[in-house]
Amino acid sequence: MKEVAKYLIKVDAEFKDGRIVPEIPYEEVMRLVNEPNIVLIKTGIPENTLRTIIDTTRAWAAETPLAEGPDTFDNNQHKQRLHIAKIQKAPQLFHDHTFDAMLDLDEPMKQTFLSVFDPMRQFWNSLTGNNEEYGIRKGEPYFHPQVTHYPLGGSFFGRHWHPLNPQKVGMILALNQYGKDYHSGGTGYVINDHIVETEGFQDIGDMTLFRYDLPHWVSPSSFADRFSWEDPAGRWVAILPFYNPWGTPADKDEPQGWKTQIQAAKNTPSEAAV
Template sequence: MKEVAKYLIKIDAEFVDGKIVTEIPYEEVMRLVNEPNIVIIKTGIPQETLAKVIKGTRQWASKTPLTEAPDTFDNNQHKHRLHIAKIQQAPQLFHDHTFDALLDLEPAFQQTLLSIFDPMRNLWNSLTGNDEAFGIRKGEAYFHPQVTHYPLGGSFFGRHWHPLNPQKVGLILALNQYGKDYTSGGTGYVINDHIIETEGFQDSGDLLLFRYDLPHWVSPSSFADRFSWEDPAGRWVSILPFYNPWGTPADKDEPQGWKTQIQQAKHAPSVAVA
């Protein structure tokens, strides 16, 4: 475990039988997230597995018409997100692939996605004390697996936030490599009025964890590049939200409870960072 910047900690892990096994207990990982810190786990997921997810997602999208209708949260779709969120007024520009009906996908592609989403699900369950499976449950919280592409030339996601519960901890898995596959754009956060930019810190296969109610954003990719929806270049990530689409949305005002959490953490026993 190593603190690489203020509020930014890297943790080693092993990828064993399809599970992410961290070098410190899951309870300690969650404590670090809740202090709060941004925690980056070196998962060890094979690079060929990550590349297969990108390739499979692109092949699936090439055969699946773009969705322009409002989200129904009960299907598999991909959409060019290009609008401003009504409640939080967060502008966004990225290509979203959402697999709410993951279990209905063609078996080969389903297994390709599960090669990353199952380890993410198992880790989230271990961190939060849950035992949730994939599947749509109307009126309840459930997983919404997503593969997101931020094309070169100005894609981004403006500053926004989420209710802390029931997600508790957000997960962002890097599917490709900063400095090789893309050279600009990363997830940023605010902790105790301090800006944390993860651009350049998250390598391919790294899983970024964060307390879910922290204000955060995705910085723009460089405008020096020509924008294209069709060009696969750019940042690719997978995320695993867990929420009830028909539940209470995030408030229009940024949450401030995490500041209280910071004050509480100052009086808690510290964990040595080596």
């Protein structure tokens, strides 16, 4: 374990029998996330496994029409997102591929996606004390596996936030390499009014963990490159949200409850002083 920048900690892990096993206990990882810090897990997932996810996603998207209507959260779809979120007013420009019905994919493709998303699921369960499986459960929280592509030439995701629960910890797995496959467009966070940028710190196979109610964003990729939805160049990530699509959305105001709680704890006399 090593602090590589303020509020940014790298933790080594071993990829063993399809599981991501960190060098420190899962409880310690979660404690670091909640302090809060941004924690980079060096998962050890083989590079060819990660790049196969990109290739498989592109092959699937080439045979699947783009989704145009509102999200239904009960299918497998891909959408070129170019709009401003209604509640948070966060502008966004990226191509997402959401596999809510991943278990309905043909067997070879399903197993390819599970080679990455199942270790992520098991890791999240270990962090949060849950035992959740894949599958759609309307009216309840469930997993929404996503592969997201940020093309070169100006893709981004504006500053936004989420309710802390039930996700608790956000997970962003790097499917390709900064400095080789893309040169700009990393994720940033705010912790105690300090800006934490992961650009240049996250390598292929690294999984970024963050407390889910931290304000965060994806910085624009360089406009020096020409934008194209068809060009696979750019940043690719796998994320694993866990939420109820029909539940309470994020507040329009930034959730700074964690910061308020920290300050309140500092201002509260200790039991020893009472």
